[in-house]
Amino acid sequence: MSEWLYQIRIKVTENISNDLRDMYQQNLSKNLKKIAEYxxxxxxxxxxxxxxxxxEAEQNGIDGYGLYHWTKATIEDPLKKAKHLKSFAFYLGEDQIYPKELASSVQNQLKKINNKEL
Structure with missing residues (x-):
């Protein structure tokens, strides 16, 4: 059997989302960035x-992108857009999934953060 791969996602407030997508000025954003960089x-x-x-799908032709229609509908729906703007994933380079050991290490560091905006 092949090895399972994992992804760590977090949900944050709109305030932290804006900061994570822009300047990393808030303490929580800085801490999250440190965990990622570590x-x-x-x-x-x-x-x-x-x-x-x-x-990317629109530039290359949507036929090769099986999730295009679902994804496009999601980003055009105001409620879903608001939800996904506050969701972040840890990527390892371009890899969206990674071994359990790495995911567990990130998760353990996230558990140490005591902040209501996370």
Whole structure:
């Protein structure tokens, strides 16, 4: 049997989302960035990833992108857009999924953060 791969996602407030997508001025944003950098990872906003997927599909022809219509409908729906703007995933380079050991390490560091905006 092949090894399972994992992805760590977090949900944050609109305030922290804006900061994570822009300047990393808030303490929580700085702490999240440190965790990502420690693991040689980056934080990616789910909405931004969905939007980039749609742009790529539209540039290359949507026929090769099986989730295009669902993703496009999601980013165009105001309620879903608001939800996904506050969702972030840890990526290892371009890899959206990674071994359990790495995911567990990120999760353990996240558990140490005591902040209502996370």
């Amino acid at each position: 693991h040689k990872m980056v934080l990616v906003c789910t909405y931004d990833a969905f939007e980039a997927y749609c742009v």
